[in-house]
Amino acid sequence: MLQHDVLIIGAGLAGMRAAYEAKKKNVDVAIISKVHPVRSHSAAAQGGINAALGENDSWENHSFDTVKGSDYLGDQDAVETLCREAPADIIELENMGVAFNRREDGKLAQRPFGGAGFARTCFVSDITGQVILHVMYEQLLKMGVQVYEEWFCLSLIVENGVCCGVVAMDMLTGKLEAIRSKAVIMATGGLGRVYHPTTNGLICTGDGMSLAYRAGSPLMDMEFVQFHPTTLKTSGVLITEGARGEGGYLVNAKGERFMGRYAPQRMELAARDVVSRGEQTEIDEGRGVDECILLDLRHLGKELIMQKLGQIRELALDYADIDALKEPIPVRPGMHYQMGGVKTDAQGKAPLPGLFAAGECACVSVHGANRLGGNSLLETVVFGRRAGAGAADYVNDVPATAVSESAVAEEEKRIKSLFAREDRGETAAKLRLEMGTTMKANVGIFRTRENLAKAVDKIKELKERYKGVHIQHKGRVFNTNLLAAIELGFMLDLAEVISTGALARQESRGAHSRMDFPQRDDNNWLKHTLAFCTADGPRLEYRPVTITRWQPERRTY
Amino acid sequence: MQVSFKVRRFDPEAGKPPYYDQYTLDVPDYFTVLDALLQVRDEVDGSLALRCSCRSAICGSCAMHINGHAHLACKSRIQNFASKTGEIVVEPMGNMPVIKDLVVEMKPFWSKVQAVTPWLIPEGPPPQREYVVPNSAMLELAGVMNCIMCGCCVSDCTVLTVDKSFLAPAALAKAYRFVADPRDGVSEERLRELSKRSGIWDCTRCFECVQQCPKNVAPMERILALRAKAMEVGFTNNIGSRHSESIARSVKHSGWLDELRVPIESAGLFNIKALIGYIPVGFRALVKGKVPPIIHRPRPGADSVKRIFEKLEVRK
Numbered sequence: 001m002l003q004h005d006v007l008i009i010g011a012g013l014a015g016m017r018a019a020y021e022a023k024k025k026n027v028d029v030a031i032i033s034k035v036h037p038v039r040s041h042s043a044a045a046q047g048g049i050n051a052a053l054g055e056n057d058s059w060e061n062h063s064f065d066t067v068k069g070s071d072y073l074g075d076q077d078a079v080e081t082l083c084r085e086a087p088a089d090i091i092e093l094e095n096m097g098v099a100f101n102r103r104e105d106g107k108l109a110q111r112p113f114g115g116a117g118f119a120r121t122c123f124v125s126d127i128t129g130q131v132i133l134h135v136m137y138e139q140l141l142k143m144g145v146q147v148y149e150e151w152f153c154l155s156l157i158v159e160n161g162v163c164c165g166v167v168a169m170d171m172l173t174g175k176l177e178a179i180r181s182k183a184v185i186m187a188t189g190g191l192g193r194v195y196h197p198t199t200n201g202l203i204c205t206g207d208g209m210s211l212a213y214r215a216g217s218p219l220m221d222m223e224f225v226q227f228h229p230t231t232l233k234t235s236g237v238l239i240t241e242g243a244r245g246e247g248g249y250l251v252n253a254k255g256e257r258f259m260g261r262y263a264p265q266r267m268e269l270a271a272r273d274v275v276s277r278g279e280q281t282e283i284d285e286g287r288g289v290d291e292c293i294l295l296d297l298r299h300l301g302k303e304l305i306m307q308k309l310g311q312i313r314e315l316a317l318d319y320a321d322i323d324a325l326k327e328p329i330p331v332r333p334g335m336h337y338q339m340g341g342v343k344t345d346a347q348g349k350a351p352l353p354g355l356f357a358a359g360e361c362a363c364v365s366v367h368g369a370n371r372l373g374g375n376s377l378l379e380t381v382v383f384g385r386r387a388g389a390g391a392a393d394y395v396n397d398v399p400a401t402a403v404s405e406s407a408v409a410e411e412e413k414r415i416k417s418l419f420a421r422e423d424r425g426e427t428a429a430k431l432r433l434e435m436g437t438t439m440k441a442n443v444g445i446f447r448t449r450e451n452l453a454k455a456v457d458k459i460k461e462l463k464e465r466y467k468g469v470h471i472q473h474k475g476r477v478f479n480t481n482l483l484a485a486i487e488l489g490f491m492l493d494l495a496e497v498i499s500t501g502a503l504a505r506q507e508s509r510g511a512h513s514r515m516d517f518p519q520r521d522d523n524n525w526l527k528h529t530l531a532f533c534t535a536d537g538p539r540l541e542y543r544p545v546t547i548t549r550w551q552p553e554r555r556t557y
Numbered sequence: 558m559q560v561s562f563k564v565r566r567f568d569p570e571a572g573k574p575p576y577y578d579q580y581t582l583d584v585p586d587y588f589t590v591l592d593a594l595l596q597v598r599d600e601v602d603g604s605l606a607l608r609c610s611c612r613s614a615i616c617g618s619c620a621m622h623i624n625g626h627a628h629l630a631c632k633s634r635i636q637n638f639a640s641k642t643g644e645i646v647v648e649p650m651g652n653m654p655v656i657k658d659l660v661v662e663m664k665p666f667w668s669k670v671q672a673v674t675p676w677l678i679p680e681g682p683p684p685q686r687e688y689v690v691p692n693s694a695m696l697e698l699a700g701v702m703n704c705i706m707c708g709c710c711v712s713d714c715t716v717l718t719v720d721k722s723f724l725a726p727a728a729l730a731k732a733y734r735f736v737a738d739p740r741d742g743v744s745e746e747r748l749r750e751l752s753k754r755s756g757i758w759d760c761t762r763c764f765e766c767v768q769q770c771p772k773n774v775a776p777m778e779r780i781l782a783l784r785a786k787a788m789e790v791g792f793t794n795n796i797g798s799r800h801s802e803s804i805a806r807s808v809k810h811s812g813w814l815d816e817l818r819v820p821i822e823s824a825g826l827f828n829i830k831a832l833i834g835y836i837p838v839g840f841r842a843l844v845k846g847k848v849p850p851i852i853h854r855p856r857p858g859a860d861s862v863k864r865i866f867e868k869l870e871v872r873k
Binding site: 035036038039040041043044091094095096097099100101102103104105106107108109124125127130131134135138139141142172201202203234235237238307311314315318319320321427429430471472473475476477478479480481 | 568569570571585587589595598599600602603604606607608609610611612613614615616617618632634656657658660663667671675676677679683684686687688689690691692695696698699702703705706738740
């Protein structure tokens with residue numbers, strides 16, 4: 001049986017940073033990922049990564065902006081850790097080879113980002129995530145970390161209440177294997193594909209969140225889903241916040257910079273939930289342009305656009321036939337990020353012993369009800385590192401657990417039964433689209449009891465129909481037909497948790513806006529939602545928010 | 558618009574040779590080839606295997622041959638590829654073994670990337686803070702770090718087709734990224750390695766990689782920059798640099814190429830084995846009447862050419 005001390009699921013930034021740290025601590029670490037590491041979705045992060053490096057800035061300022069951005073739902077001790085450790089982690093990335101843009105004096109340049117009181121976002125033009133991801137991969141090659149490339153994780157193995165490995169499929173052969181490990185770190189990223197459309201890649205199906213949830217580890221704050229203010233209309237492709245950070249305007253059909261109505265001080269650079277609500281309100285009240293708002297960069301000039309926003313210009317040209325040098329880009333809010341995830345502590349430890357998590361699939365929680373731009377890449381490196389160290393320390397103290405071969409046999413049986421279904425059933429693709437459009441329509445930017453209840457019912461119905469989904473292709477080699485069906489199973493679980501949590505939360509906070517409960521309600525709802533997996537769907541519990549120094553205040557930008 | 562896709566299929570489990578499937582779809586004109594292939598997979602034929610993820614040309618998964626050349630399917634708008642007959646031919650990338658349908662084996666690709674020691678090796682311990690370096694140097698790096706390792710350049714590399722050992726454009730562009738990095742401390746060692754066989758001098762400058770790169774990395778330009786840097790630091794004892802020096806010398810002195818002298822000078826006067834290797838080529842040239850004149854005379858205006866050379870040399 002394959003065996004490691006620490007096994008990391010997912011090879012994006014959080015996973016690779018965790019592997020790097022565990023390897024440094026001399027434990028036997030391996031990564032398993034359903035795609036080659038550099039194909040991971042961290043590459044899509046464009047705008048940058050935050051750290052208080054400026055002479056007049058401080059980690060306390062960064063923390064306050066993050067807490068306020070989270071609409072006071074972020075745990076303030078975790079936020080402080082994130083912001084205090086940010087500068088050292090970013091310097092380390094730079095020392096590893098990330099080609100951050102520089103100021104005149106050769107030191108790191110920083111651009112303003114939404115919801116931030118200072119220009120504290122470090123960047124590599126508009127390809128920040130991609131460059132950091134590739135540099136992190138270089139470090140893995142240097143360290144000689146083993147990667148099970150194009151292996152798909154099917155389930156966690158839990159023996160006597162301890163997580164001790166996974167059952168996974170080698171996608172190129174279709175063969176199932178158990179991999180035993182003393183600790184498993186989930187770093188599988190987001191779940192964007194639960195929604196349609198989304199900025200997220202096709203691989204972002206929330207596998208790790210669902211695997212942990214099914215294995216008995218709770219998910220936290222899943223009702224908080226971020227809609228990014230600037231996504232392209234047809235494809236849902238992301239246009240970086242850096243475009244506004246560099247000075248881009250949002251205008252409506254009348255040519256007004258409408259953000260003055262919603263965020264008089266910060267305008268386009270308010271927090272993302274505020275900007276997205278502003279845009280959606282303009283569109284809903286008839287001041288949109290073909291269901292979109294216009295992002296105008298023309299006044300920034302050709303040189304700045306080409307140097308700092310070149311990829312953005314290219315994306316708009318390729319996918320919308322718009323040249324940002326000459327005309328504004330039609331954009332609209334689009335599903336972008338899951339604030340919630342596998343509940344962990346600041347060492348990445350989940351309540352299920354042996355399980356750790358980091359990055360978007362985890363919830364520490366530093367983003368609370370709304371994440372600030374530039375804080376997600378930061379979270380991956382800070383908490384990826386901490387989870388790697390946490391898991392390495394943990395495995396030194398625990399003996400290896402024996403794993404029975406029955407885990408593989410069980411998964412094999414499940415796959416065989418999927419193949420054996422009648423060919424008359426529905427396809428996973430059909431159900432996936434229904435799920436995505438249901439979530440977009442009913443669990444979107446503005447929510448109501450009626451819509452949320454509709455979503456909960458619809459997801460339950462889809463879960464029933466899922467039992468009859470049939471797999472057209474029965475081969476074992478690179479069978480994406482089979483994997484898509486398994487991914488849909490993961491996503492339906494998550495859609496249920498998101499909509500159930502959203503229906504229960506009777507207030508508006510951050511990205512969760514209830515038309516029927518428009519105010520934030522700190523007396524009753526200043527608390528985290530925990531969702532536990534049961535046979536009848538999620539069971540919700542609540543936990544207090546950790547507040548260290550910032551009492552909740554009215555949140556305006 | 559109505560488009561017909563002719564897709565090369567191969568299923569290693571079916572025990573039959575590759576074949577083509579035809580799918581006709583009615584798609585909106587903003588669709589990309591990837592959108593169409595996903596529609597095929599979702600609605601027509603679930604067995605179609607391909608790699609894909611981001612849909613925005615950043616993850617590098619969906620490189621494939623579209624109408625005979627390597628492209629990212631997600632960056633290829635249908636309206637730019639459908640021929641007059643409304644057909645688009647989709648095949649797996651070249652220069653890589655096919656695993657299934659459009660999925661190719663990329664292990665050799667990655668092992669070549671690994672062969673260029675693809676990580677920063679600074680001189681001495683890192684500074685307490687960031688390295689203080691000019692922004693222009695970082696922007697230059699960002700240009701080459703725009704590479705997403707999709708493999709389009711390697712797929713269509715004409716050298717790799719005849720010489721499997723060639724490091725090929727992607728790995729060489731990656732090598733340039735370190736050589737050009739002011740923070741790297743071992744550029745000279747890197748250039749020494751790259752000057753060896755299978756390295757920078759094996760590129761024939763066919764421009765395919767520049768043409769196919771979807772991210773404007775222009776790998777061949779990076780290879781040429783590496784050559785210049787390698788010669789600058791004195792790695793000239795190889796066929797490639799002797800070749801380029803010989804051509805320059807010939808043009809400088811006579812205004813045109815001395816085709817008899819260049820191969821001899823490139824191989825090296827005492828490289829008997831290589832010189833013997835030229836005999837069959839010479840013989841074939843003789844048969845076809847393509848032997849260059851034995852006595853190489855200067856062209857009219859050769860003096861002007863010489864003056865240009867001298868001016869440029871002074872400017873350096």
